[in-house]
Amino acid sequence: MQPSSPTSPLPHPPSSTPPESLAAFRDPDLLARVLPGPGRWRPVPDVSDRGFWDSVDEATRQDVLRRAEELSARPWPVLTASLWRDFIETGTRIRYEDEYFGRRRRTVASVLAALLTDDARWHDDVLDGVWLMLEETTWCVPAHDFSAREEGVRLPDPARPSLDLFAAETGALLAWTVAVLGERLDARSPLVTRRVVEEVRERILVPQRTDDSWVWFGRTRRPVNNWNPWINSNVLACSLLLDESAEDIVTTVSRAVEGLDVFVSGYPEDGGCDEGQMYWWRAGASLSECLAQLYDATGGVLDGFAIPKIAAIVHYPHRVHIADGWYVNVGDGPARIESADTAEPHVLYHFGRRTGDAEACAHARFMRGGGPVTTPRLSLGRSLFALADQDWRDAPSTPAPLVGQAWWPDTQLLTAREQAGRVEGLFVSVKGGHNGESHNHNDIGTVLVAVDGHPALVDAGVAQYTRQHFGPRRYEIWTMRSDYHNLPNVDGHEQLPGTEFAARDVTAKLGEERAEVRLDIAGAYPEDAGLLHWWREVALDRGDAARISWRDEWELDHDPHAITLHLIVAAEPDCQSAGSILVPTPARSLVIDHRGFEPPVVERIDLDDRRLRGAWGEALWRITMTAAVPSRRGSWELDLYAGAAE
Incomplete structure (x- = not known):
């Protein structure tokens, strides 16, 4: 199947008017008409499209392969019960999370290396990473797992999955991996793809469709913060890529849109991010990912970028930029973007292009500098969309706008x-x-x-x-x-x-x-x-x-x-x-x-x-x-x- 383009502009029909809010997108009848059926949304090429993957520029190719080699040279991180309990007993997060995120960074790098080379070595490494994640009792991190907070419970309960930021990220990582490398994984064992579908459904999609108590959702507490669009951006990818029922896709999208409407409604009209510039990349940027997926999956019918408040949100990163990697920091936001995991410049570029903000696009291109189109990071989907966006791949380097x-x-x-x-x-x-x-x-x-x-x-x-x-x-x-x-x-x-x-x-x-x-x-x-x-x-x-x-x-x-x-x-x-x-x-x-x-x-x-x-x-x-x-x-x-x- 030819991938749909996540970037080509699709104008409104002449008779259409911009929606006032995302609530306009919740109508089940509308969603049933415009959403793709199961397995029909494939916005990036899979591994079999060698013409596409062989055309990726050499600088990006070498950066990805270098990173993949570095990570694969180390043993796979091990997640033990003792590491989990370490947080429960000491309150320290990094010892478990270093190993947890290490698995995911290596898997993402290996997926990209597998796409670029179609080498069996990288397909096998991806298989190992996927299998390790499937065998994890929970995809949640200890600090976010509610089942392990009750007195006497010191380890996560697999019967009570917590849909936190990183469980959702893991689900999307697996969904994207199956979407682009499913053929190679099936050749090793068809059981792998089947298990991914089942585990993502049980840990991510069923909880999202049936549980109203998640505080990030917006039904039990408002306002909501970056958790809302961050989780929803990954849930949408899981559903559109893996759900096997059109009715389930409609339900998931409707509930995601409901939550996103709560987020946008509570966002200030000026588009400012009181969580700071780092969290903008999981607040405003994740919102734009949600809108991009809805826009692309429906051929432009669900165009949240047309909502007036949305355009204000894209201004924030470049207007708090001081110079180089330094930014105005408020709240828990650091004074500079601290790692490649935090910010994918392409997300800002796409957001700026959709809202007509040339300064946002220029800042995104400045962030990329003379480097690769993307670099392996925790969010596989972000890298895939960057690679599939020809406009981003060809965009010339620009200086930062340095707003007065x-x-x-x-x-x-x-x-x-x-x-x-x-x-x-x-x-x-x-x-x-x-x-x-x-x-x-x-x-x-x-x-x-x-x-x-x-x-x-x-x-x-x-x-x-x-x-x-x-x-x-x-x-x-x-x-x-x-x-x-x-x-x-x-x-x-x-x-x-x-x-x-x-x-x-x-x-x-x-x-x-x-x-x-x-x-x-x-x-x-x-x-x-x-x-x-x-x-x-x-x-x-x-x-x-x-x-x-x-x-x-x-x-x-x-x-x-x-x-x-x-x-x-x-x-x-x-x-x-x-x-x-x-x-x-x-x-x-x-x-x-x-x-x-x-x-x-x-x-x-x-x-x-x-x-x-x-x-x-x-x-x-x-x-x-x-x-x-x-x-x-x-x-x-x-x-x-x-x-x-x-």
Whole structure:
């Protein structure tokens, strides 16, 4: 069967009008008419299409084969009961997950190598990976398995599958593998394909069709976060590729669309992602994958890209881009994309093309650089779609758009750079919002600053996840606390978590010469702190003497004992000059002139976590600045600019 194209534009019929929401796609009669029958959706060529797979460019071919060779040189990862129980007993996730994801990375790389070479060696390696996954008691990871949380239950119950992110990912990995390599697997044993169909049905598709209690679905709790589109994107692939009943496909798609409608309805109108740029790749990007599958499978009849809010979502990644691999990070999002598993540039490219966003397409192509069309990562479907998209394969390299400024009024996030299209100069971001956001940090009012594309005043981000990150002691972790963001502390009081702790009276003005934001962050602090108002005003003034002016002005209901400002910086600061702090970056220093403070105190924060070290190296530094005269009403000012090049 000739594959359908996942990328060629299919215009609306002249009489059609854009849908208001995804709810318009839930009609079972409509779905029964437009969805393909079982086994008829094959959007990428299978291994027998040697003309296609032999035409893949040499750079991509060599990258895939190199990665596959590296992974296959190691023993297959082993998932033991002891590793599973390690999380239950210690709360540590990485020991089990390193082995779990290692199996899947190797299988994905071997599938791609098998497609490119049609070599029996790689078909056999794929068979081993598939068989290992089929033999796993659960495809869920320990941190997400609800059956193992009950007292006395220390191992997963195969009779009670948990449909989490990675169970869904595993189901889709197996479904795509059968779709493109089924002939080669059947030649080894027809039982393999049969077992894949049965296991995906029992672990993924039946739970999705019959269980309304999944919190990510949106029936028992709203709003929903990235789990919703992430899981649905994989469930849709499982159903369209493996379901054997047209009625089952209709039911699965209808329920997936219902959940996606909840996700989109709860998304801010401005398209901002309060989970941060890394999670955008599993929120907005996964949503676009869902829409792409629905569009392609129905010949363009179900076109969710035409919904007005959808177009706003694609803006986020390139508008929070600082330079190179650095991004504005909020919540648990890291300051830079940390691995190939996180982001597949083609997804952004396709999303941008469908919504007519040339800047999004340019940013995606910048992310790819001069490298391969795709690289093996955890999501096999993403790589397959990238390889099947001729437009993406042929797209010329482009520089990053480096947007001059952006403001998300609902999300309450400002980004602004000294000169649009240029890395050189100052970059600033200011965050409002509330402290009940998904993957929240207590960070209302925090300010980030970069010089010449290098972060100087920063948000640490998040360490490798443990059980504590998603439990009642989350805000005992230092990276979550407002005292470890660029924020004030009044008489020992930090910000508190919850939607009720929020910025107030937030306004922004964006112009050619100046970008500024003003917000009252008093509402993010507990009542005992006694803050009536804490106005924070931050402005980037462009021009020959570009600088960032930062003024905090407060009013309390008492005479305070101490008011401090904490700043987190990416390099050891020089505080030798009175009234001035120098934070070095590779080219120039960030100079922070300050008025109204005692001499600053500097603390080195050694980083022993691999995720934090991956972003920042061995250490971050915290500067504590204490108000010289703590008073009921008062203010302080900071003036930030780039120092002379060394």
